[in-house]
Amino acid sequence: xxxxxxxxxxxxxxxxxxxxxxxxxxxxxxxxxxxxxxxxxxxxxxxxxxxxxxxxxxxxxxxxxxxxxxxxxxxxxxxxxxxxxxxxxxxxxxxxxxxxxxxxxxxxxxxxxxxxxxxxxxxxxxxxxxxxxxxxxxxxxxxxxxxxxxxxxxxxxxxxxxxxxxxxxxxxxxxxxxxxxxxxxxxxxxxxxxxxxxxxxxxxxxxxxxxxxxxxxxxxxxxxxxxxxxxxxxxxxxxxxxxxx
Amino acid sequence: xxxxxxxxxxxxxxxxxxxxxxxxxxxxxxxxxxxxxxxxxxxxxxxxxxxxxxxxxxxxxxxxxxxxxxxxxxxxxxxxxxxxxxxxxxxxxxxxxxxxxxxxxxxxxxxxxxxxxxxxxxxxxxxxxxxxxxxxxxxxxxxxxxxxxxxxxxxxxxxxxxxxxxxxxxxxxxxxxxxxxxxxxxxxxxxxxxxxxxxxxxxxxxxxxxxxxxxxxxxxxxxxxxxxxxxxxxxxxxxxxxxxxxxxxxxxxxxxxxxxxxxxxxxxxxxxxxxxxxxxxxxxxxxxxxxxxxxxxxxxxxxxxxxxxxxxxxxxxxxxxxxxxxxxx
Numbered sequence: 277x278x279x280x281x282x283x284x285x286x287x288x289x290x291x292x293x294x295x296x297x298x299x300x301x302x303x304x305x306x307x308x309x310x311x312x313x314x315x316x317x318x319x320x321x322x323x324x325x326x327x328x329x330x331x332x333x334x335x336x337x338x339x340x341x342x343x344x345x346x347x348x349x350x351x352x353x354x355x356x357x358x359x360x361x362x363x364x365x366x367x368x369x370x371x372x373x374x375x376x377x378x379x380x381x382x383x384x385x386x387x388x389x390x391x392x393x394x395x396x397x398x399x400x401x402x403x404x405x406x407x408x409x410x411x412x413x414x415x416x417x418x419x420x421x422x423x424x425x426x427x428x429x430x431x432x433x434x435x436x437x438x439x440x441x442x443x444x445x446x447x448x449x450x451x452x453x454x455x456x457x458x459x460x461x462x463x464x465x466x467x468x469x470x471x472x473x474x475x476x477x478x479x480x481x482x483x484x485x486x487x488x489x490x491x492x493x494x495x496x497x498x499x500x501x502x503x504x505x506x507x508x509x510x511x512x513x514x515x516x517x518x519x520x521x
Numbered sequence: 522x523x524x525x526x527x528x529x530x531x532x533x534x535x536x537x538x539x540x541x542x543x544x545x546x547x548x549x550x551x552x553x554x555x556x557x558x559x560x561x562x563x564x565x566x567x568x569x570x571x572x573x574x575x576x577x578x579x580x581x582x583x584x585x586x587x588x589x590x591x592x593x594x595x596x597x598x599x600x601x602x603x604x605x606x607x608x609x610x611x612x613x614x615x616x617x618x619x620x621x622x623x624x625x626x627x628x629x630x631x632x633x634x635x636x637x638x639x640x641x642x643x644x645x646x647x648x649x650x651x652x653x654x655x656x657x658x659x660x661x662x663x664x665x666x667x668x669x670x671x672x673x674x675x676x677x678x679x680x681x682x683x684x685x686x687x688x689x690x691x692x693x694x695x696x697x698x699x700x701x702x703x704x705x706x707x708x709x710x711x712x713x714x715x716x717x718x719x720x721x722x723x724x725x726x727x728x729x730x731x732x733x734x735x736x737x738x739x740x741x742x743x744x745x746x747x748x749x750x751x752x753x754x755x756x757x758x759x760x761x762x763x764x765x766x767x768x769x770x771x772x773x774x775x776x777x778x779x780x781x782x783x784x785x786x787x788x789x790x791x792x793x794x795x796x797x798x799x800x801x802x803x804x805x806x807x808x809x810x811x812x813x814x815x816x817x818x819x820x821x822x823x824x825x826x827x828x829x830x831x832x833x834x835x836x837x838x839x840x841x842x843x844x845x846x847x848x849x850x
Contacts, residue, residue, distance in 0.1 A: 278632020285629035293617050357613035361674075364577055365630035366602040521540075521580050 282367045283375040290379035294349045300383075309394065311336055315455055326399040328488075331481035332454035333391040335474055338416045339445060342384035346377060346424030347437040354519070355434065363519065369512060377421045384417030401485075408484035408493060415500045416477035422507035423473070429514040448474050453482075458490070473503035528555045530682055530713050531576065536585035538571050545571040547737035548585070553682075553715055558708045560728030561717040564834060568737040569717035570610060573684050576715070577607050590681060603631060606680035610687040612667035616660035620651055620670050623659055624677055631678035638677070645673040649703065665696025672703060682713045689723060701727060725824040735832045748827045757820040758798045762788045766810035776806050788812075791820075 294300065315329045353359040362372055392409075395401055427440045450456065451465060452474040458466060469475050476496040483489030489496070531553040538546040546568040553559040561569050574580035576587055578598025587594045589601035614623040621642055628638030646652045649669045654662060662670065668688065675683055685704065689697040704727055708714050718724050724731055725745060732742040741748070762769065765788040773782050773790065781793040792798055804814050828834065 281632045281634065282630045285626060289615070289618070289626050293615065356616070357609065357611055358615050360579060360609065361613060361627065362630065363579060364602060364607050366599060366632075367630065368599065520578070521574075 279367055279371055282365060283371060283378075286362065286372070286375035287378045287382075290349065290376065291382070294345065295379050295383040300345065307337060307340055309390075311391075323398055326395050327401070327486050329455070330391060330395050330399075330401075330485050331478055331488075334388050334413065334481055335416055335452070335454055335478045336449060337387045337391055338384040338413060338477075339420045339448065339474060341387040342380045342417055342420040343424035343427065343441045343445060344438065345383060346380040346421050347427040347431075347441050348434055349380075350376065350425065350428035351431060351434050351437040354428070355432070359519075369515065373425065373508070373512060373515070377418075377425055380421040380424060381414070381417045384420060385413050388413035388417065405484040408480055411497070412477055412480035412484055415480070415497065415504070416474065418504045419473040419477065419500055419507065422504055422511060425511040426507050426514075429511050429518060448472055451475070453478050473500055473507075476500040476503075529553065530555050530557075530590055531715065532586075532588040533572075533576070534586045536572070536575060536587065537583050538568075538575060538580060539583050544737050546575070546582075549734070549737075549739045550585075551732055551739060551742055553713060555713055556708075556711055557730060558704075558714045558716060558728050560724035560731040561715065561734060562719065562721065562724050562731055562828065563717075563734035563832075564719055567719075567734045569719075569734060570686055571737075572734070573607075573686050573715070573717060577605060577684055578602060603678070604681045606675040606678065606683045608672050608675040608683065608685045608688060610690065612664075612671040614659045614667070614671060614674055617658060619656050619658055620646060620662065620666075621655040623670065624674055627674040628677045633678060641677055645677065649673050650699070663696075665692045665699070668692055668696065668700060669703070672700065676707065676712070680712070682715065683707065685714060685716045687718055688716070689718070689720065697723075721825045721828050722823065731824070733828060733831055735834065741831050745824065748824060749822055752822040752826050752830075754795065755822065756794050756796065756798050757822070757826075758792045758800070759785070759816075759818055759820055760790045760792065760803065760807070760814060761816040762790070762807055763813040763815045764788075765807075765812045769807065769810050769812060772810060773803070773806060777803065 311333050315332070316325060350359065353362075362376070363369075365372070367375075392401070423444060424441065427437055427444070431437050431440055447468075448454075451461070451469045452458075452472050453469065454474070458469045458475065461469065476491070476499045479489045479491055480493055480496045480500070483493050483496075529552040531551075533552070534550050536546055536549050537544070549568075549572065561572065563569055571580060575582045576589070576594075578594070582595065585595070587598075590604050592600045592604075594601045615626070618626060624642035624645060625638050628641055633641065643652075643655075646655045649672070651666060651669060651673070654666060659667065659670065672685070672688065675685075688704065689700050692700070701723065704714065704716070708727075716724070716728060728745060730742065730744050731748060733740045766772075770782065770784045770790070773780075777792075779794060779796065780798065783791040783793075785791045792803070798819075800817055804817070807814055
């Protein structure tokens with residue numbers, strides 16, 4: 277029970293201190309709207325393009341919302357040593373890091389629904405498989421958050437966290453089939469797409485929104501789950517190695 | 522001795538920590554007894570913080586064992602973390618939270634329920650004279666206030682052992698005094714305290730036992746009384762002279778062979794003797810050379826002398842270190 281009191285309060289503190297701040301909320305709103313607008317205009321197909329753009333916009337909203345926030349907040353706390361306070365608390369490291377990442381997962385998952393809500397006013401989304409969509413949004417949020425954690429543990433300065441985040445994020449936009457199908461990529465780039473977790477998240481979203489998935493959904497879920505476990509395990513190992521010297 | 526050993530809350534055996542080629546802590550062993558205020562004294566970089574980090578779980582020892590309240594924490598420091606409170610050398614609370622919220626949050630990390638942590642936070646804010654600043658953000662606190670709140674956060678869960686790492690470094694004299702009083706009160710209330718400092722007079726004033734650490738090695742552990750005993754019998758005096766003659770130091774040495782006379786700085790002499798120092802002949806001797814005694818004062822035997830004797834570290838080096846850390850007292 278005591279551990280869960282700590283878990284809940286870490287999550288609550290992070291939500292209040294970082295995620296629910298007006299600049300983050302506005303960023304969470306503006307970013308998906310801007311991306312949707314950009315691809316909407318570029319497609320030139322009018323409102324018909326909304327459904328085909330939706331999976332990419334949902335994925336990118338989650339990716340940017342989670343990775344940057346978590347990487348920056350953890351690096352900031354590590355830098356001013358307030359993170360040591362958490363490491364010194366009688367909570368198992370695994371639970372502590374789950375508490376620390378839960379805020380970003382929640383923030384990312386909520387971010388996913390902003391473009392969906394906007395799309396609901398502009399297109400017919402009645403045929404969407406909501407179960408798969410919600411699950412996909414949560415899985416992408418978890419994978420992206422753990423990627424943010426991996427970045428946070430690998431750097432020591434806040435600006436490094438930003439730079440390192442972009443090193444992963446921008447290639448992902450073009451390699452994960454967010455806006456261009458993987459099949460249209462040059463053949464030598466395609467293997468890269470399959471080692472990025474977002475590829476599988478986007479495939480689930482495509483399946484859920486317009487049945488455009490290229491792999492079975494269960495396989496997508498399994499692979500993205502594998503990425504989550506792997507990223508979390510590597511991050512925990514790195515925390516042990518780098519922060520508890 | 523047997524009973525004291527059974528009463529030990531911290532038991533450290535042959536603890537060693539290396540950072541690449543640097544041996545930060547080198548095969549140290551010591552015990553801290555229940556209810557004791559133990560001082561860990563040494564210059565900057567001696568290994569004090571590394572030792573605390575190993576005891577609390579922020580660093581892994583390369584070898585040796587740590588036992589806290591009977592629990593073997595060498596491999597799993599999490600075992601005893603509910604028993605200990607830590608006040609690090611830097612105030613590391615959350616700048617964006619208020620003083621009150623910081624305390625409540627720290628209490629929640631130890632599983633304290635809402636009602637209990639709110640009551641405890643209010644109580645500590647009052648005790649530490651911070652009630653008026655309770656709803657101000659930590660980022661806006663003065664250094665002294667930050668230090669006090671960090672100490673309050675360290676004891677929010679009523680730990681058995683409190684680790685205080687350089688609690689008065691870099692803060693003003695008045696705040697340092699208040700913090701020393703708070704530490705004394707905590708000790709009086711039964712908390713076992715492990716205090717690291719490089720302020721010798723602070724350790725002398727507060728601690729019952731002191732361990733001296735230099736370059737990662739413990740060079741001596743003893744009670745303050747035992748440490749001071751050998752120099753209690755000595756008499757020390759400092760004489761300041763205006764317009765001192767160049768040969769005055771040699772003249773004093775030859776005229777008063779029973780005294781040990783050291784030239785501390787230009788015109789300032791430190792005289793140490795086993796017997797009572799007779800000031801009259803000294804003043805006359807100085808005046809004969811054209812000098813004028815502006816001040817003569819007896820020096821109380823202090824732990825600083827013991828520290829210099831044991832470690833061989835110059836008094837001036839310690840003083841420079843203090844000045845570098847922005848302390849005027």
